[in-house]
Amino acid sequence: MTQEKQRQEKGKQIALKSDLIRISDYHYQVHSQTTNRDYHVIKTDEVWHCDCPDHRFRKVCCKHIHAIEFSLKIREEVRERNKVTIEPVSVDSCRFCHSKNIKKYGIRRNKHTAIQRFSCSDCHKTFSMNIGFEKMKHNPKGITTAMQLYFSGESLRNVAKSLRLLGMDVTHQTVYNWINKYTKLMNQYLDKITPQVGDAWRADEVYVKIRGELKYVFAMMDDETRFWIAQEVADRKEGHDARGLLQKSKQVTQTKPKVFITDGLGSYHEAYKKEFWTLKRRNRTLHIRHIHLQGDMNNNKMERLNGEIRDREKVMRGIKKKDSVTLTDYQLFHNYIRPHSALGNMTPSEKCGMEIKGDNKWITLIQNASKK
Numbered sequence: 423m424t425q426e427k428q429r430q431e432k433g434k435q436i437a438l439k440s441d442l443i444r445i446s447d448y449h450y451q452v453h454s455q456t457t458n459r460d461y462h463v464i465k466t467d468e469v470w471h472c473d474c475p476d477h478r479f480r481k482v483c484c485k486h487i488h489a490i491e492f493s494l495k496i497r498e499e500v501r502e503r504n505k506v507t508i509e510p511v512s513v514d515s516c517r518f519c520h521s522k523n524i525k526k527y528g529i530r531r532n533k534h535t536a537i538q539r540f541s542c543s544d545c546h547k548t549f550s551m552n553i554g555f556e557k558m559k560h561n562p563k564g565i566t567t568a569m570q571l572y573f574s575g576e577s578l579r580n581v582a583k584s585l586r587l588l589g590m591d592v593t594h595q596t597v598y599n600w601i602n603k604y605t606k607l608m609n610q611y612l613d614k615i616t617p618q619v620g621d622a623w624r625a626d627e628v629y630v631k632i633r634g635e636l637k638y639v640f641a642m643m644d645d646e647t648r649f650w651i652a653q654e655v656a657d658r659k660e661g662h663d664a665r666g667l668l669q670k671s672k673q674v675t676q677t678k679p680k681v682f683i684t685d686g687l688g689s690y691h692e693a694y695k696k697e698f699w700t701l702k703r704r705n706r707t708l709h710i711r712h713i714h715l716q717g718d719m720n721n722n723k724m725e726r727l728n729g730e731i732r733d734r735e736k737v738m739r740g741i742k743k744k745d746s747v748t749l750t751d752y753q754l755f756h757n758y759i760r761p762h763s764a765l766g767n768m769t770p771s772e773k774c775g776m777e778i779k780g781d782n783k784w785i786t787l788i789q790n791a792s793k794k
C-alpha cells in the first residue's frame with residue numbers, strides 16, 4: 423500500500439468512527455489517533471488545511487482531510503437513502519366507487535375558478551376534485567400567490583391590492599384567513615416528517631416587538647442546512663430558561679447535535695448541561711460559546727435569520743386580530759419554500775433530504791396535507 427492509500431484508509435476509519443466534529447462549513451476538528459489532541463482543519467479558497475505535522479511539514483493531503491471528505495460523502499449517501507419526496511397529487515380514481523377507470527370530462531367554471539371534471543366509466547357518475555381547495559371561491563394559483571407575496575415581505579393590504587390587479591376581489595382579512603388556514607394545515611402535515619439535519623447547531627436570540635411589547639425570540643438553527651429547527655418567545659434575554667428550546671429541537675429532529683454553538687449567554691450553558699450533556703464522553707455534545715466577531719462568516723448565518731424575523735415583524739404589525747400569523751408560519755416558509763443562495767438555491771428542507779416536487783411547492787404541500 424502506498425502512503426497516500428494508507429492515509430486514505432486511515433481517514434476512512436476516522437470518519438466511520440465519527441472521530442471528527444463539524445464546527446462550520448469551513449472548520450472541522452479531528453481527534454488525533456495517536457495523541458490526545460485535536461487537529462483543526464480549515465478551508466480557505468476551496469482548499470483544506472490541517473495543522474497536523476503531516477500537512478504542515480510534509481505538505482500532503484493528511485488522513486484528517488481525507489476523513490472530512492469521506493465523512494461528507496457518507497452524509498450525502500445517508501440523506502440520499504432516506505430521501506423523502508413529496509409529489510403533486512393527481513386525481514387517479516373515482517370519488518364515488520374508487521374505480522381507476524376515469525376520464526376527463528370538461529371543465530367546471532365559475533366566476534373565479536376553473537376545475538377539471540371527470541367521469542367514471544364504471545358507475546357513470548361525474549365529479550370534480552380540487553384537492554385541498556374544495557369550496558374555495560378562488561383558484562389555488564391565486565391563493566398561493568397571495569401566500570408567496572405575504573411571506574416575501576408584502577403587507578396583507580398590499581397583497582390584497584396585487585390580487586385585485588389579477589382580477590381577484592379580496593379583502594386583506596380574506597388573505598389573512600387563507601394564510602392562517604393553510605399554514606396550519608401544512609404544519610400539521612410537515613410535523614410528521616423528521617428533517618435530517620446536520621450535527622452542528624446554533625442558537626441565538628433576537629429582540630422583536632410583538633404587539634408593541636419587546637420580546638426575545640430564541641431560535642435554533644442547523645448550521646449546515648440552515649434548517650430553522652425550533653424557536654420560542656421569551657419576555658427577557660437574561661435569565662430565560664432556554665431548556666424548552668433544546669427539548670423542542672430534540673423532539674423535532676429526533677437527535678441531538680455533536681456541537682452546540684451559542685453566544686456567551688448563561689442560559690444556553692444551563693440548558694446544555696440538562697439537555698445535551700452526557701456522562702459518556704463519546705456521546706457528549708460539545709458546547710462552543712462563541713464570541714460575536716465582526717465579519718465572522720458563521721455568525722452571519724444567524725444574523726440573516728434575525729433579519730428575516732425582523733422583516734416579518736414589520737409586516738405583522740398591521741394585524742389587529744389577536745392571533746396574528748406566527749413565527750411558526752414564517753418558519754415553514756424559511757424551511758420549505760424559500761430557496762437559499764448559500765445552499766445553491768436549494769431550500770433548507772431540500773438540503774435535509776426532503777424534496778417537494780411540482781411547479782408550485784405551496785400547492786403540492788397543501789394537496790398532500792389534505793389527502794385522506
Ligand SMILES: [Zn+2]
Pocket residue numbers: 461472473474475476477484485486487
Ligand atoms: Zn492533518
Ligand SMILES: [Zn+2]
Pocket residue numbers: 516517518519520521542543544545546547
Ligand atoms: Zn365510479
